[in-house]
Amino acid sequence: EVQLVESGGGLVKPGGSLRLSCAASGFTFSSYNMNWVRQAPGKGLEWVSSITSSSSYIYYADSLKGRFTISRDNAKNSLYLQMNSLRAEDTAVYYCARALVFNAFDIWGQGTMVTVSS
Amino acid sequence: QSALTQPPSASGSPGQSVTISCTGTSSDVGGFNYVSWYQQHPGKAPKLMIYEVTKRPSGVPDRFSGSKSGNTASLTVSGLQAEDEADYYCSSYGGSNNFPFGTGTKVTVL
Numbered sequence: 153e154v155q156l157v158e159s160g161g162g163l164v165k166p167g168g169s170l171r172l173s174c175a176a177s178g179f180t181f182s183s184y185n186m187n188w189v190r191q192a193p194g195k196g197l198e199w200v201s202s203i204t205s206s207s208s209y210i211y212y213a214d215s216l217k218g219r220f221t222i223s224r225d226n227a228k229n230s231l232y233l234q235m236n237s238l239r240a241e242d243t244a245v246y247y248c249a250r251a252l253v254f255n256a257f258d259i260w261g262q263g264t265m266v267t268v269s270s
Numbered sequence: 271q272s273a274l275t276q277p278p279s280a281s282g283s284p285g286q287s288v289t290i291s292c293t294g295t296s297s298d299v300g301g302f303n304y305v306s307w308y309q310q311h312p313g314k315a316p317k318l319m320i321y322e323v324t325k326r327p328s329g330v331p332d333r334f335s336g337s338k339s340g341n342t343a344s345l346t347v348s349g350l351q352a353e354d355e356a357d358y359y360c361s362s363y364g365g366s367n368n369f370p371f372g373t374g375t376k377v378t379v380l
Contacts, residue, residue: 179293189316195308197359199368211368219320224336253321255321256306256322258327260315260316
C-alpha cells in the first residue's frame with residue numbers, strides 16, 4: 153500500500169524548534185519530488201516547501217523567511233522538516249505530500265499537529 | 271505569494287451541478303497550465319481530484335471536471351452526490367517556484 157506517515161509534532165514554546173519526519177512506503181520514494189503543506193486550525197491549505205527527488209532543488213514559501221529546512225534521506229525513504237524560531241502562527245497540521253507531477257500532490261499523509269504556545 | 275481567490279461556499283441539490291471558481295493572476299493561474307483541485311472532508315487529508323487543469327487521477331469519477339479561462343480556473347461537479355459535500359481547494363504554480371493554494375470553498379449538498 154502506498155503510504156506516507158508523519159511524526160514529530162507536538163507542543164512547543166515560541167522560539168523553540170521541532171523536527172518533523174515523514175516515512176514513505178509502497179512506492180519508489182527516490183523517484184518523486186516531495187512537499188510539506190500545512191493547515192492552521194479552521195483555515196485553508198498553505199504550501200510550505202518542496203524538495204526534488206535527488207535534493208538538487210529546494211523551495212520554500214516566502215512567509216517562512218529561512219526558519220524552516222526541508223531535507224530527505226532516500227536510503228531511509230524519509231522526508232524531514234526542521235522548524236526553528238517557531239511562532240504562534242506556525243500552529244497547524246503539517247502534511248507531507250508526494251508530487252505526481254509539479255503541483256499535483258497525489259499522496260498525502262494523515263498529518264501531524266504542531267502547537268506553538270507558551 | 272497571495273492565496274488564490276475562491277468563493278467561500280457553493281451548493282446544489284443531489285443530481286445537479288456545481289461550479290467553483292479559482293481566480294488568480296497572469297503570474298499564476300493565467301500563466302501556466304498547472305492548476306490542481308483538492309477535496310477535503312472534515313478531519314481528513316486532502317485528495318487530489320484534478321491536475322494540470324483538466325486531468326483526473328485514476329479513481330476520480332468523471333463527474334469531476336476542470337477548465338480554465340484567462341486568470342480563472344473552474345472545477346465542475348456534475349450529478350452531485352451526498353459524498354461530494356466537502357471543502358475544495360485549488361492550487362496553481364505561482365512562478366518563482368511556489369505553489370499557492372486557493373482560499374477554499376465549502377460545497378453543501380442540499
